[in-house]
Amino acid sequence: MDNLILVNKTHSIGVDYVPTDLVACNKEQNAKMNYIAYLREEAYRNAMDLRNDAKSNDYDIYVYSGFRSGAHQQRVFENFLEQYTKDLIQKYPSESLEEIKKQAYLLTTRHVARPGYSEHQTGLAMDIACFYKGNYNEDISNIGEIEWMHDNAHKYGFILRYPEGFEEITGYKFEPWHYRYIGEEHATKVVKKGLVYEDYYSKILGLK
Numbered sequence: 037m038d039n040l041i042l043v044n045k046t047h048s049i050g051v052d053y054v055p056t057d058l059v060a061c062n063k064e065q066n067a068k069m070n071y072i073a074y075l076r077e078e079a080y081r082n083a084m085d086l087r088n089d090a091k092s093n094d095y096d097i098y099v100y101s102g103f104r105s106g107a108h109q110q111r112v113f114e115n116f117l118e119q120y121t122k123d124l125i126q127k128y129p130s131e132s133l134e135e136i137k138k139q140a141y142l143l144t145t146r147h148v149a150r151p152g153y154s155e156h157q158t159g160l161a162m163d164i165a166c167f168y169k170g171n172y173n174e175d176i177s178n179i180g181e182i183e184w185m186h187d188n189a190h191k192y193g194f195i196l197r198y199p200e201g202f203e204e205i206t207g208y209k210f211e212p213w214h215y216r217y218i219g220e221e222h223a224t225k226v227v228k229k230g231l232v233y234e235d236y237y238s239k240i241l242g243l244k
């Protein structure tokens with residue numbers, strides 16, 4: 037599998053796929069993190085270079101979440117589904133269970149990738165944390181780290197995967213913390229052309 041693989045709500049990587057070159061990020065970043073983030077080797081090296089560059093600008097950006105297995109995604113998905121189902125039953129007590137389940141499934145797929153459909157399973161996607169110790173602030177407009185990432189991530193081969201206003205194409209709402217490694221050359225082109233990855237993949241790379 038190469039760095040350009042497209043994984044989204046319609047492109048599955050297969051529930052069982054596991055990269056063979058995962059590296060734990062924690063030694064190079066916050067050793068106090070109780071969750072170990074893994075990235076594929078090339079993405080890892082670039083993420084650590086990015087981190088060091090950001091540090092020299094007084095920004096402490098670290099990889100909060102990297103590779104997630106298909107099995108892990110299955111658990112995440114099921115937890116969300118259960119919670120949404122409970123919430124909807126409470127909110128609409130007279131609604132049929134069949135309808136509740138249908139709506140809960142729709143809500144879950146809107147917020148969480150189905151197993152095998154999460155970009156995190158590639159080992160090339162990372163959620164960064166740089167504020168409130170991994171609790172993402174709703175108002176990210178004034179956070180310097182986010183601006184720094186916006187301007188510099190492509191130099192290390194990372195692109196903002198779910199920009200604001202492209203939910204129709206990407207299938208995800210704006211996620212200022214989620215970055216995807218595709219290599220410097222392609223990342224720079226994506227940024228220059230102002231495209232989301234789905235469009236770059238189909239229109240520029242001519243892939244399906």
Ligand SMILES: [Zn+2]
Nearest residue numbers: 156162163214
């Ligand atoms: Zn993510």
